[in-house]
Amino acid sequence: xxxxxxxxxxxxxxxxxxxxxxxxxxxxxxxxxxxxxxxxxxxxxxxxxxxxxxxxxxxxxxxxxxxxxxxxxxxxxxxxxxxxxxxxxxxxxxxxxxxxxxxxxxxxxxxxxxxxxxxxxxxxxxxxxxxxxxxxxxxxxxxxxxxxxxxxxxxxxxxxxxxxxxxxxxxxxxxxxxxxxxxxxxxxxxxxxxxxxxxxxxxxxxxxxxxxxxxxxx
Ligand code: SF4
Numbered sequence: 001x002x003x004x005x006x007x008x009x010x011x012x013x014x015x016x017x018x019x020x021x022x023x024x025x026x027x028x029x030x031x032x033x034x035x036x037x038x039x040x041x042x043x044x045x046x047x048x049x050x051x052x053x054x055x056x057x058x059x060x061x062x063x064x065x066x067x068x069x070x071x072x073x074x075x076x077x078x079x080x081x082x083x084x085x086x087x088x089x090x091x092x093x094x095x096x097x098x099x100x101x102x103x104x105x106x107x108x109x110x111x112x113x114x115x116x117x118x119x120x121x122x123x124x125x126x127x128x129x130x131x132x133x134x135x136x137x138x139x140x141x142x143x144x145x146x147x148x149x150x151x152x153x154x155x156x157x158x159x160x161x162x163x164x165x166x167x168x169x170x171x172x173x174x175x176x177x178x179x180x181x182x183x184x185x186x187x188x189x190x191x192x193x194x195x196x197x198x199x200x201x202x203x204x205x206x207x208x209x210x211x212x213x214x215x216x217x218x
């Protein structure tokens with residue numbers, strides 16, 4: 001007879017059964033909710049499941065509130081992120097912080113992550129094989145945080161999670177559900193740096209999100 005609940009969890013871990021629990025859906029009782037994002041980051045930080053590990057200086061797991069109502073998802077770390085281990089800290093990240101401030105959302109109240117956790121060389125798009133090697137980490141983060149709103153920044157994040165063939169105009173004009181979560185798509189902040197004419201439509205997208213964020217409360 002096991003003496004405590006912690007012994008029971010330990011046994012699941014040793015037997016590998018905890019992975020099965022991590023795959024359960026949002027409606028099920030799920031051990032991952034009790035797991036700490038920081039310990040998962042520590043557990044995965046030396047991952048070598050795909051070749052992107054070869055160019056890694058720092059693993060960029062994600063950052064923000066583990067109880068965030070809004071979760072933002074980009075594509076992959078850039079050069080600055082690879083150096084610091086934090087998502088969205090380069091010029092695109094600074095723009096993202098300003099965009100959030102503009103809709104009265106403090107960056108520390110949201111959670112920010114990427115589709116892949118190690119930098120693709122030269123900031124190229126992650127390959128399908130790299131995405132499929134890495135996506136479990138993001139799925140697990142979403143499952144733990146259980147945000148009320150997802151904002152997918154850019155086509156790679158959108159196509160990976162929504163798996164549809166829509167172009168950016170179509171993606172931005174629709175509302176989606178990802179595992180029951182209200183999901184929106186807008187431009188990646190890096191794209192806005194190269195295409196300033198997209199800032200106006202991005203601002204419209206943000207205002208839509210601000211209204212919904214205010215409705216659900218912080
Ligand atoms: S990108 Fe993801 S799967 Fe690939 S090595 Fe990094 S953490 Fe592992």
